[in-house]
Amino acid sequence: MIDKAQNASTFVSEVDSAFLFIFGVALFFLFAITAVLIYYIIRYRQSKNPKATHIEGSTKLEIIWTVVPTILVLVMFSYGWSGWKSQTEIPDDAMPVKAIARMWSFAFEYENGLVTDTLIVPKGRAVKLDLVAQDVIHSMYIPAFRVKQDMVPGKKSNIWFESERIGTYEIFCAEYCGLRHSYMMSGVKVIEGAKFDKWMEENKSIEEANKGTNKRLAGVSVLRKYGCNACHTIDGSKLVGPSYKGVLGSTRTVITDGKEREVFGDEAYIRRSIYEPNADVVKGYDQGLMLSYKDQVTEEELQHLIEYFKSLSE
């Protein structure tokens, strides 16, 4: 079940009390009106009440049942408004994290340049997410925190939250974004503030993050960082794009400018596939689904990837 804990984020209690009020009123009217309806049907059925009484209407009643719902909905409106307002008032000291969405994965970039595929945040500190979409509209949805915001390409937007409870919570992409929309998820991991600071310290920058680990693991972390696994597998099975398995050292048929040709999978091919993904598209796959990673994947990361792919082709 969804984490119903009130302090998963500071918004939860306010939003949930709006829910409680609205659902309370709604259920009351639903049950009351249904009860009256059933009572009338039983009480005034033809066999019981053969002659109807002529009534045209009643102005007094009309006024009552216009005014009462009006008041109730105005209260609902203000509950909804105030609950939402606190979500827009971002504290100045909130820790900024850039959240990037592309088909079909999320990535999170911290101030120090560190990039991860799950969001890791400290408990009890406000976090501000700067939302960026690279291709189509996605939506950042963290049910346990009661926050959601569309990520629109070409448009800046942000959300913030503060969690007071250690745990891992789901992130879903809530705006339909194509083939693997339902697999576009991630998580928020809330950890102790001290632990968080330590973690930041240990992973000062990407280069350092990748240093020290063995080559294979470095390749895996690059794939995760850019969310490549959303579309490619390592076991030879077909997803949106071709699998990494056997990509190095094999000959494949690609479509270049609408014409078929054969290419050999070498390092140059890998580089081209990442920097100009739509130049050669392997036969049987759709063009235009992958964006260029030219300004993102560094030369060093590319080397890690190639090492890793080598290991997959062995």
Next chain:
Amino acid sequence: MENNNESHIVPYKTYGIILSVLIVLTLISVAVTRIELASLTVFVAILLAAVKSSFVLIYFMHLKFDNKLLKALVAAVFILIALVMVVTFLDYNYR
């Protein structure tokens, strides 16, 4: 149902006058937008267009001689369009 197509035969002359007014207004709007009035230009140009279109509606399109209902409907449609624009701009204006 009454066929009131005989009722108002608008003389040619009326159309002639309206046409000249429209042409003059067109020339004015061209002239006005030539001088720099900054943001006022937009306003003036649209205002003149609105005046011109009212002439077209009222005389060329006969609204002057039509029943009240139709007049009200036409006005309502323009108000609707204006309201839709205003509401859309509640978003863009305050982003």
Next chain:
Amino acid sequence: MNQTMTLSHDLHRDDEASKIGMWLFIFTELLLFAGLFIVYGVYRYLNPVAFHLAAEELSVTVGTYNTIILLVSSATMAMASTAIRLKNKGMTLLLLGITLFIAFMFMVNKFFEWKGKFGHGIFPGSDDLLRLGHGDTLFFGLYFFMTGLHALHIIVGFVLITIVAVRVNNNTLTADNPVLLDNSGLYWHLVDLIWIFLFPLFYLIT
């Protein structure tokens, strides 16, 4: 009792109904263009400078000229309604003829205007346009889309008025049943009405 009848004949001819029907259709056309005016408004608001500069690419002279002739055609079309009621067939045909001629001239002007733009490499999706920047792309995108749609209406109006002229000529459209002429007139004025707004938005506000 076995009588043969035609449904639409039996329903008593109702000119007022046809007129209301035409007006309702005009409402939908107005809303159609309103959608585009909203788009124009928003993008103008978001790209004020680019729209300002891009508009200077368009020739005010051609625009003014087209506006004026379209106004004249609207007047002649309205006069045709008078002429038919005065049972002046020759005059009606003459006025319709002028309207058609002007519609044709308008299209000729548009053609050369567009051709000129195309010659400068400005057309939807062209490389030059993409190089100019977002505001210009949008401005000219809207320019072609809106004036194009307007031109389409001119063509429809042209066809409609031609039909009217033919029927006036065969005496199947006379002072007794001028509704088709009146309604074509209403349509033609609508086309004019839209142009009255397109003209300042694209040519004047620079």
Next chain:
Amino acid sequence: MSNQETETTHVSFRDVKSKYKGIFAWIFSTDHKRVGLLYLYSIVSFFVVGVLLGAAMKLELMSPGKTIMDPQAYNAIFTLHGVIMIFLVVVPGLPAVFGNFFLPIMIGAKDVAFPKLNLLSWWVYVVGALVALSALFAGGGPPDTGWTFYAPYSFKTNTNMLPAVLGAFILGFSSILTGINFIVTIHRLRAPGMSWFRLPLFPWTLYGTAWIQILATPIVGITLLMIVGERLFNIGFFDPALGGDPILYQHLFWIYSHPAVYIMILPAMGVISEIIPTFANKSIFGYKAIVISTLAIAFVGYFVWGHHMFTSGMSGTALYTFSFLTFLVAIPSAIKVFNWVGTLHKASIQLEAPFFWAASFLFVFMIGGLSGLALGALATNVHLHDTAFVVAHFHFIVFGGVGFAFMGAIHYWFPKMWGRMYNTRVATTGWIFFFIGFNTLYLPMFFLGIDGMPRRYYDYVERFHGPNIVSTIGSWVMIAGIIIILVNLIRGAKYGPITTNKNPWGGKTLEWEVDSPPTLENFEEIPVIDRSPYDYR
């Protein structure tokens, strides 16, 4: 002229001789009743297709992971399901079928104002439908954007967007033509003595609907045309890479599509306002209040479109204005519900299938509408937007509202339309299955949504499994219900006992005074009206 029909007194419109033979006597007929039935048959056919697609989705969602199809198929199916259900079924639905058939009769006219235009609108509908469905077969595969065609995904996808979008554009014209026809008909062809406040409520709602049809549909028309332009010429209206604003697309889309939901529901409310007094044998409670609330919904409904975009990143001002207006538009619906229930007070109720449909309409409509309130409030919408909760909301109110009203209407007017009767006991059994299946199918989706399951999800995490199973089982119960109902109606139309009574339910509106089925021109003599339409004294 084109359509010579021979009329003898008291010959049903179905048996009237025409110069065309067989099916051509129908598809070239300008008789409003035949056009209505043409619409009925085409709409029901598309409905069955849509329903089968819905059932397929439910099967897929029965368990996590792949059940019967892959993600591309699922995405295409919910798109087609949405497009078919919205543009081909519920938007034309009640006005085109029952509006065409009964509007002229209820106001005491021989036909609609423009019979030829009426036939044309059916043809346009068919052409639009065929164009839209051709997306299935042309290369590239069926579109996979959802019925909302959101930019920029709708230009990025390699699937057949153009036919779907063009189809929807053409269908818009069909809707506009119907709207124009109805407004003029109501203005010009009311029988002598039928003042505005003697107009029955179904025509009133059609009147409100018709205005929305002609004033809102063009906006989606132009928007879809812009998508076509964008895809063909790369103009960049809504493509952020070229400076366009995807949010503007959403504005334009919902400027139409929100009013469209009232195009769907208003005639449904009209049908309910007819059924309830007839079966209560009693004048409707608060006739004027219902009329005014109809017009209020039509008008205010035009300005609430932004509630579909609360999380899109609109300005705060826009957000609370839209939220506020959304709540305002709920009030007229509440007024109607109270008046319908009020009508039953001290009534004498005939318990027959049409009444069961009307009463259960009230129940499901309330659930749908009241869940809309949680969507209309900002804070709660943020959590619920684009989740299964929204899916539950609109199935309850669209399918629950319009679908139940449609079923009610067809059971109510059946003896008038076919001159025969269905088996009433079977009809009630069908209703019971349908009602239980319906609630089992959609209620769990509310819980899924509150728990955070996004919509348009082909696959889901394990904790959403339970409610999804229940929901799928519900769809089977509903299958049973729909089959019972359809079989019963089809048998009734063919072999049911011929009704001799013109007015089997004791209705007071004009359609109960004409023959069953009506003759070609409905009335031998146009009636003169001197009373309110629900005068049961």
